[in-house]
Amino acid sequence: MKKITFGCLTVLIACFTLQLFAQSPKKVYTLADTLRGSLNAERTWWDVQRYELSVKPDYNDKSITGSNKIVYKVVKPNSGKTRMQIDLQEPLIIDSVLYNGKAQLKFEHSGSVWYVHVPAQKLTALNHVQLFYHGKVHQAKRAPWDGGFIFTTDSLSRPWMTVACQGLGASVWYPNKDHQSDEPDRGASLTMTVPDTLVAVGNGRLVFKKNNGNGTTTYKYNVQNPISNYCIIPYIGKYVNFKEKYAGEKGSLDINYWVLDYNYPKAKTYMPDQVHKMMKSFEYWFGPYPFYEDGYQLIDASHTGMEHQSAVSYGNRYKFGYMGRDMSGNGWGLKWDFIIIHESGHEWFGNNITTKDLADMWVHEGFTNYSETLFVDYIFGNKAGNEYNFGIRKGIRNDSPIIPAYGVNAQGSGDMYPKGGNMLHAIRHSLNNDALFRSVLRGLNQTFYHKTVTTAEIEDYISKKTGFNYKKVFDQYLRTTQIPVFEYYVEKGKAFYRYSNCVNGFNLPLTLTQSGVKTVKILPTTQWQQISLASGQESLFTKTGIELMYYLDVKNTK
Numbered sequence: 001m002k003k004i005t006f007g008c009l010t011v012l013i014a015c016f017t018l019q020l021f022a023q024s025p026k027k028v029y030t031l032a033d034t035l036r037g038s039l040n041a042e043r044t045w046w047d048v049q050r051y052e053l054s055v056k057p058d059y060n061d062k063s064i065t066g067s068n069k070i071v072y073k074v075v076k077p078n079s080g081k082t083r084m085q086i087d088l089q090e091p092l093i094i095d096s097v098l099y100n101g102k103a104q105l106k107f108e109h110s111g112s113v114w115y116v117h118v119p120a121q122k123l124t125a126l127n128h129v130q131l132f133y134h135g136k137v138h139q140a141k142r143a144p145w146d147g148g149f150i151f152t153t154d155s156l157s158r159p160w161m162t163v164a165c166q167g168l169g170a171s172v173w174y175p176n177k178d179h180q181s182d183e184p185d186r187g188a189s190l191t192m193t194v195p196d197t198l199v200a201v202g203n204g205r206l207v208f209k210k211n212n213g214n215g216t217t218t219y220k221y222n223v224q225n226p227i228s229n230y231c232i233i234p235y236i237g238k239y240v241n242f243k244e245k246y247a248g249e250k251g252s253l254d255i256n257y258w259v260l261d262y263n264y265p266k267a268k269t270y271m272p273d274q275v276h277k278m279m280k281s282f283e284y285w286f287g288p289y290p291f292y293e294d295g296y297q298l299i300d301a302s303h304t305g306m307e308h309q310s311a312v313s314y315g316n317r318y319k320f321g322y323m324g325r326d327m328s329g330n331g332w333g334l335k336w337d338f339i340i341i342h343e344s345g346h347e348w349f350g351n352n353i354t355t356k357d358l359a360d361m362w363v364h365e366g367f368t369n370y371s372e373t374l375f376v377d378y379i380f381g382n383k384a385g386n387e388y389n390f391g392i393r394k395g396i397r398n399d400s401p402i403i404p405a406y407g408v409n410a411q412g413s414g415d416m417y418p419k420g421g422n423m424l425h426a427i428r429h430s431l432n433n434d435a436l437f438r439s440v441l442r443g444l445n446q447t448f449y450h451k452t453v454t455t456a457e458i459e460d461y462i463s464k465k466t467g468f469n470y471k472k473v474f475d476q477y478l479r480t481t482q483i484p485v486f487e488y489y490v491e492k493g494k495a496f497y498r499y500s501n502c503v504n505g506f507n508l509p510l511t512l513t514q515s516g517v518k519t520v521k522i523l524p525t526t527q528w529q530q531i532s533l534a535s536g537q538e539s540l541f542t543k544t545g546i547e548l549m550y551y552l553d554v555k556n557t558k
Contacts, residue, residue, distance in 0.1 A: 011076065022141035029408040035085070036169065036178060037358065037409030038454070042085035042115065045076035048177055049126065051188040055174065055234065056216075057137075058194075059159045062151055064092075065134040068175050074125045080120070084129070086114040087171035087178035092135040094175060099129055112171060131175040138172050140164055143303040149173050152215060152302045154260050159198060160237040162313065164306050167358070167411055170229035172401050181452050183226040191220040192234050199239040201258045203232055203311040204294040223310060224293045225449050228354055231309040235299050240264050246296075250288040250532075253279075254295035263300060266318050271298055274340040280377035282345060282371065287442040290352035290449065305339035306345030307368075314339055327392025332376050332384050345371030353448045353458075359406045360455040362478060366402075366420020373425060389425045390548050392418045398481040402457065411524060422551035423477040429549040432511035432519070440465045472505040477551070484508070486524065486546065489558035490538050498528045501553070510550065512540035525537060 017299045048070060055066035088094055089112040097105040097116050109117045121127060140148035140163075147168030154160045161171055171178040190202040193216050202221030210218045239258045246253040255275065259267040275298060283289060289296060294310040301313035304323070316339035317323060317456040326333035349362035349371070369392070377385030395418040402419060404410040413419075428437045443465055444458065476484060484506055499506050504526070512520040517536040522529070543554040 027404075027410065029405065029410070032111055032113070033410070034409040036087065038407040039179065039181065040085065042083045043073065043177060043179065043182075045078055045082060046072040046084060046177075048071050048182045048184045050184045050186040051176065051193075051229075051232065053174055053188065053232065054191040054193075055517050056193040056233075057149070057151075059151055059161060059162055061136075062135065062139060062149075062150070063136045063175065066174060067130055067132045069128055069130040070176070071126065071128040072122055074121045074127070077123050078121060084118050085177070086116055086175050087112060087169065088114055088131075088133060088175040089138060089169070089172045092133055092137060092173070092175075095132045095134060095528055096234065096415055097129055097131050100127055101130070102279045104554050105129065114175070128403070133175055140303075142305050142319060150302055153230075154237060154262075154302075156238075156239055156262065158238050159195070160260075160302055162237075162301055162303075163233050164303055164313075166230045166306065170232065170411075171554075174232075177230050178229055178398070180228060180347060180354055180358060182393065183228055183354065183452060185226055187223045187225055188232055189220060189222045190229055190232055190234060191218060193218045194236050198236050199258075199298055201235040201239055201297070201311065202307055203227065203297075205254075223291075225291050225309075228351065230536075231307070231311075231351060233306075233308040233311060233313070235301065235311070236298075239300070242268060246276065248279060248289055248292070249283045250292050253289060253292055256295060256297045258297060259297040260300050263318070267300075270318050270337075271340070272313075272336045275344070277336070278341050278344050278375065278380055282373045285374045285438055285441050286348040287445045290347055290445065295531065296344075296347070298344075305343045307343045309347065309349050309351040312340075312343045312347070314343070316340070326391075327395075328388045329394060330339045330387050330391045332380065332388040332391070335380065336375065338372070341375050342368060342522070343373055345375075348445055352445055352450060354452045356452045356454055357406050358409050358411055359404050360453075361411060362402045362416035362420045363453065363458050364409050365416040366424060369417040369421035370424040373421060381387060386548050389422060393422055393551065394418075396422070396551075398483065401480060404480045419477060419551070423473070424434040426508060426519070426550045426552075426555060427466075427470060427473065429511060430468075430509040432513065432521070436466060442540060468509065469507075472503055473508050476503050476506050476508075479503075483551070483553045486550075486552045486554045487557045488541055488554070489556055490533070491558065494530050494532050495522075495538070495541055497522065499524050499526050508550065508552075510546070512546065514540055514545070 042278050050071040052069040105116050140150050143150050144164035147165045150162050152160050161218035165172050169178045176248045192200040194200045196217040200219040204221050207220040238261050240261045241258050242341045243256045246255050257271050291310045297311045298314050301315040304315045306313045321334045322338040345368040349367035355363050367449040373385050373389040376388045396415050400413045402412045402416045404412040431437050463469050482501050484502040485500045509523050518534050520540050546554045
């Protein structure tokens, strides 16, 4: 993680959009990086079907004990000498492994990778291993940026526990196949045993609550849908609940709000107001909320917030903007709660559509960053959306490409947030057809519903759906740090233009519009071109007007 200190606004943007994913271009990858980030022989023969996780955290000892039952399907034949790679980060320790509820299996480990020796198994067979583990757990120091288990207190000095582990990985607190490509197809359950003075909340729906008669209470939650490992999260504290039914695109959606007891009076009206606006705008742009079966929950958290599927964490202090500050710098960011909108946007991009490799995280973060612009556009109008998107451009550093190396658990530049969002804004304006653009967004969520994807699949879908090959546009913004330059000049009723400082073949179409003036559509290349202008069209060629809609460095060369 890296910090930027030039100006309060840039610091703010850096804190949220850059710190988590800042990656040195000189990174030297280790064997541990490869084992975590690649799909090797010990991982590809089995496909996770379900996780059944049980945990008992010890607040005073800063440790946990637990187990994870992993139901899996055999997708490649094995000879009986096959190993199963399980990820569990130090200092946690696996104590034993039970196979199909009966046999104890042998295992060994190297660092955070554990190898379980499994017997011969038939192709397509469903089996399960239950991993029992315990130990001190890695604690987050600056959650959610560094990740780990969080043992803290609320403002009344009462125990408060949760986890934030995107990037660092869910194996920081429970054993699993810690790779984004393999989500449990049949969902997951999370059972938490906690002091009976506290309340435990998890993803999805409450299955049962049981008072154990020994000073502890056990809560079990369940999700039916596939879910990323890092999205399975416990929330433990002095929570109270209020709920409602939301009339969504697919019918009645159960919404639960879990807040610390002293936040209830302000949360009662504040949260539903923002959630209703979010749901209305995002279901319009992206299609139905992807997890109606599991409901939607918004939960007070001790950190700023994370996109935990069907259990979104919230820590924005009940203030508009980001902690009361404007991400855009032009006022629009102070008219809504940044965390509720942004983290909920991940339900569509990140949770519904999940990338197979961490290197393609721009699909999560770029689209969700752009969901902010689309929210502003839907609630406050097109002009507001354009201005908001232009404002967040201040956070782009162009320090390294958005897409890093594959197969080594690498995270690209934090530019995947604002630069990814600005790229999508440029594509939208190049189409000059919001109905088509909306069908692209909704089509993505329908075509890749509850699936893991590659960036190639997303890029190809957009090009095919729009009828224009955006390959070089994606290459420019995702794989280089160059800001394309649009050079132009106007003389004698004609406009002359070209691109420079760009990849060979860069071909972002430009649609220039203005009320009362006939629209200009051009397809610039690196070669000078010209177009005859009708009356008034000269006014369309301005640095301010073009840069408001497109992430370009516009230069009048005359």
